[in-house]
Amino acid sequence: MADLNEISKLATAFEEFKNTNDDRIAQIERKGSADYVTTDKLEKLNADLGALQASVADVAKKSNRIGASDAQAADEEYKSVWDKWARKGDRYEAELEAKALVTNDTTGGFLVPKTVEAGIRADLRTISPIRSEANVIQTSNDRYTFLTNKRGLTTGWVGETDPRPETATPTLVETTLPGGEIYANPAVSQRALDDSQFNLEAWLQTEIVNEMAIAENKAFVNGDGVNKPKGFLTETGLTTIKTGAAAALPAGADYMFSMIYAMDSAYRAGAKFYSSGAVSASLRTVKDSTGNYLWQPSLVLGQPASIAGYAHVELEDMDAIAAGKTPLAFANMKQGYTIADRIGVRTLRDPYTHKPFVHFYATKRVSGMVTDAKAFVVLKVQA
Secondary structure, eight states: OHHHHHHHHHHHHHHHHHHHHHHHHHHHHHHSSOOHHHHHHHHHHHHHHHHHHHHHHHHHHHHTOOOGGGOOHHHHHHHHHHHHHHHHOGGGHHHHHHHOSOOSOOSOSEEOOHHHHHHHHHHHHHHSHHHHHSEEEEESSSOOEEEEEOOOOOOOOOOTTSOOOOOOOOOEEEEEOOEEEEEEOOEEEHHHHHOTTSOHHHHHHHHHHHHHHHHHHHHHHHOBSSSSOBOGGGOTTOEEEEOSSSSSOOSSSHHHHHHHHTSOHHHHTTOEEEEOHHHHHHHTTOBOTTSOBSEEOOOSTTOOEEETTEEEEEOTTSOOSOTTOOOEEEEOHHHHEEEEEESOOEEEEESSTTTTEEEEEEEEEEEEEESOGGGEEEEEOOO
């Protein structure tokens, strides 16, 4: 019932937002400017609209999280010993080594139990939107390499007895996803670890999520590819639409339709618009040539808002609206961006560096880059 109530509030708020914005436009046309009361009301409604849309979307995200209750029986024994090692240290290290899930590894530390890792990965998908949008694969190697088919095969027409010369063959190019090791190093007091009521598993998940998710998402959007993933906004060769204005979005909605139709139709079916929340607020006032608002809230639980019929996802690490920046992207992220995770999140227990606190140095290897540039169209603020 609460979910339906939130959707109802969202629908009502959007209608009030449209009416207020229409009043603002009418005042500008009639007097040359809008009065303060109307503009102030519109700003407040815009903020409320963003919060309500995020609230509706968050309900579905939370319902999809993988928690510790999804544990498999085979992991329970290892988890029990790992918990003792994490709390008490060296005295349980030999026992943990005997039950370790990975052997012959020289990197040190122990893999966190699968139930803890499941919670970490689930929350990373929730906090870092690109993880749920992109093509995510897991690998047992530090490097992920793939082949790109550059095509090039040619054919020819011949008569029945004509010679048939050799035709060109496809070109395969090997590409390695750039990436590196992402780490988190949270600390907890030994006294807390000695307390049996302290939920070490939940605490470790939360701390790792908070530190890793922020860094990951920044890299997937703006990373330079040096010891980290290469972000899609730093990729060269993407189809680019210019705003035609030096430091602002243009009036009207032509640039949005230009972005949509600049993409090959084969990619459009799974494409979505991406922008930060602040840019989303600006997009809500845009109308097409017939006076219809292009941004529409989602009135179906679990579905995102939309722009011109395409889903709209907020990525807070995208650019603001400013000269030379890229505030809006239209992309088929599932087709165009690949994230490769090395299987396993490894932990090292350090009770010595910062006594009386115990540090848990957690690491995992992540790679990522644009693997199909044709799946992206970006908007650049440029005259």
